[in-house]
Amino acid sequence: MSLSLTGLHAGYGRAEVLHGIDLDVGPGELVSVLGASGSGKTTLLRVVAGLHPATSGTVSLDGRDVTRLRPEKRRIGLVPQEGALFGHLDVARNVEYGARGRAAELLELVGLGGFEKRMPHELSGGQRQRVALARALAPGPAAVLLDEPFAGLDAALRSEVRADVARVLRECGATAVLITHDQDEALSVSDRVAVLHAGVLVQTATPRELYRSPATAWVAGFVGEAALLPGVSDGRCVRTVLGDLPVRSGSAGEVLAVLRPEDLRLGEGVPATVRSVDYLGHSALARVELANGTRLTARLPDAPAPGTAVQLRVAEAVHTVPPPSANSEVSPGTRGRRSG
Secondary structure (H helix, E strand, C coil), X not given: CCEEEEEEEEEECCEEEEEEEEEEECCCCEXXXXXXXXXXXXXXXXXXXXXXXXXXXXXXXXXXXXXXXXXXXXXXXXXXXCXXXXXXXXXXXXXXXXXCCCXXXXXXXXXXXXXXXXXXXXXXXXXXXXXXXXXXXXXXXCEEEEECCCCCCCHHHHHHXXXXXXXXXXXXXXXXXXXXXXXXXXXXXXXXXXXXXXXXXXEEECHHHHHHCCCCHHHHHHCCCCEEEEEEECCCEEEECCEEEEXXXXXXXXXXXXXXXXXXXXXXXXXXXXXXXEECCCCEXXXXXXXXXXXXXXXXXXXXXXXXXXEEEECCCEEEECCCCCXXXXXXXXXXXXXX
């Protein structure tokens, strides 16, 4: 089923938190809502789940308005943080709290076949999250909401569990919304990512489009590391301190050229000095400084020692964004509708 949010406003008392959210999630699609603390992510989840009222706007499932329905009438499954299992019930009965008769089938699906009689305290954090997902899927919901479900897991386990959860959701054909503050998480598992900033969706795009073609300077800096170089563009070329760079996409006039660390290379370019190096095993991050004081980060297979004089060049055409203005990052006119 599809999930549609149209003109959604919500808040607490006189303080408005969500400012006209528009978002479509297609059948079987996994969309992440990505935002920093205080962006409105939790309020958005609570409104969609029916746990907090909308001031205005609608929440629809396959065209059916469910905005005024109670949570249990919406057919929306919820996977909360930390799993929130019932400690006095075994795994099978936790799953069957959603719907009886499906525990064995769903536990097999989430990789926990044979765990029916385990108690929650006997499970690891990742196993508890898998049980919580099975419980949310048990009644055959129209959509599933996942509220920062991997935040309490250590880094190695987090990557494994989120890959498993994404696999299960796709095998079930579930329409799902993942609430997260983790950029790597959103980019790695989502069909699309909706970036929420100060209660407004500032961009909704595929992970690749979001990273390579951010809509604003704020999005560029929030989704991955980026250097934003001032320049003047004619739409085909932008003049910057690194020279005239070909433009792949973006605006013309006075702009900021978005440079990701992997866009930069050493050799046959602008003189610079390596100031520091972070060795990452598979690559190294070199912090370099140009003669005018501009500092950039280059991701390299290896990097010269700090203090080394180098030459820096841009490996490919760049994306440009307008310089930020006082209100450009939170314009209510920015939409999160499906493109294409």
